[in-house]
Amino acid sequence: MKAIRRRRLAVLALAAAVATALPARAQLQWKSADEKLVFKVGVLGQLQAESIDVAGTGDSARNLFLRRARIILGLTLGEKLSVFLDTDSPNLGKSNTAGVKDAGDVFLQDFVVTYKASQAFQLDAGMILPAIFYNHAQSAATFLAMDYGPYTFVEGGALGARTGRDYGVQARGYLADDHLEYRAGVFQGNRGTNAANDFRYYGRLMYQFGTPQTGLFYRGTSLGKTRTLALGASYDAQEKYRAWSLDGFLDLPVGGNGLSGQVDWTQWDGKSFLDTVPKQDTLLAELGFYFSRAKVMPFLQYAEQNFDDVARIDEKKTSIGLGYFAAGHNNNVKLSYSRIDPSAGENRDQWLLQWQIFQF
Numbered sequence: 001m002k003a004i005r006r007r008r009l010a011v012l013a014l015a016a017a018v019a020t021a022l023p024a025r026a027q028l029q030w031k032s033a034d035e036k037l038v039f040k041v042g043v044l045g046q047l048q049a050e051s052i053d054v055a056g057t058g059d060s061a062r063n064l065f066l067r068r069a070r071i072i073l074g075l076t077l078g079e080k081l082s083v084f085l086d087t088d089s090p091n092l093g094k095s096n097t098a099g100v101k102d103a104g105d106v107f108l109q110d111f112v113v114t115y116k117a118s119q120a121f122q123l124d125a126g127m128i129l130p131a132i133f134y135n136h137a138q139s140a141a142t143f144l145a146m147d148y149g150p151y152t153f154v155e156g157g158a159l160g161a162r163t164g165r166d167y168g169v170q171a172r173g174y175l176a177d178d179h180l181e182y183r184a185g186v187f188q189g190n191r192g193t194n195a196a197n198d199f200r201y202y203g204r205l206m207y208q209f210g211t212p213q214t215g216l217f218y219r220g221t222s223l224g225k226t227r228t229l230a231l232g233a234s235y236d237a238q239e240k241y242r243a244w245s246l247d248g249f250l251d252l253p254v255g256g257n258g259l260s261g262q263v264d265w266t267q268w269d270g271k272s273f274l275d276t277v278p279k280q281d282t283l284l285a286e287l288g289f290y291f292s293r294a295k296v297m298p299f300l301q302y303a304e305q306n307f308d309d310v311a312r313i314d315e316k317k318t319s320i321g322l323g324y325f326a327a328g329h330n331n332n333v334k335l336s337y338s339r340i341d342p343s344a345g346e347n348r349d350q351w352l353l354q355w356q357i358f359q360f
Helices: 002-019
Strands: 028-031 038-052 061-075 081-088 108-117 119-129 168-176 180-187 201-210 228-238 241-254 255-267 280-290 294-309 315-324 326-329 331-342 350-360
Touching: 119 180, 168 201
Parallel strands: none
Antiparallel strands: 028 038, 038 061, 038 350, 061 081, 081 108, 108 119, 119 168, 168 180, 180 201, 201 228, 228 241, 241 255, 255 280, 280 294, 294 315, 315 331, 326 331, 331 350
16 A cells, blocks of 8 residues: 555656646736835745654555645835735645545734834834744745754744744844844733733844845755855743754855755743643754756755653654755755654654745
8 A cells, every 4th residue: 555655646746747847937016116115926835745654543644735825925115114924824625634624714824014224123023933943934935845844833832823923023133244133022922811921032143154144034945046154043931931042054055056954953941831832852954955957956854852851752753855946946846755753652654745836
């Protein structure tokens, strides 16, 4: 049966590869006569096939679904004010263990109003993805590997975040010729009974050697187009909850090709305030090499979750895959195999095939 499933995935991979021959569309935007008002429209679609072992059953769950289906809007109002908005319907059509497919309710994913007083001081307000560490604030459209790390949003459910997003305000700026980035924000977090809890606070510093990034989201890979080494540290807190992070990101042209990777380490501790976030360390490491002539990138992603309490089950996940970037991040297909290894219980296998269409 596993051989049959692998053949099916191979057929789907071939179909997706043929589909990537389609050209990417030009950017869709409108400008006012004085060009001070700019309105942009974009989409992100990730069609995905998955086969994953179900622990303790001997079954493999198989799904064909939309991992992401986003409509993206951008509005620029002069030189100082801009708005970024997108919707999502994640895992649309994916079935749960009871066989019920996700209804795919469309919701607001991001809504960020940015006032840019200067390059050194910008104010973001709305529904924001905090940069607790590098992978936590990455754009889902420019991943090196298949997706975020499996333990990237440990805090999300306990803090009432929506796919990592929280409601609030952050200051953001770029100093030393844009090489030094700072971020500091105050957010809703977990409001508690009568909404009486203290607010959530976080801060981040990142120094970027080479070509700096100055956008709201971080990228996964430039496919050999830029030279960047970024080193960052972050702190996140509300009441007794704490999270500390260190991270590094590398994006490097190599002989017309590209090397990309990152490492993120985080220690989480919800203490008595967030008892669903027990003290733990998480690690994410990924590496990919882009061959520009063939437009392919083999990649490796490794993640682990280690609890301070020895009675809890630690876990490791190792993924290896290959991406074909027919039109960069605008049109690509990726195939990956993962091994999920808990400290107790059975190992599990996972196969993923994804076709991405993106334009913004």
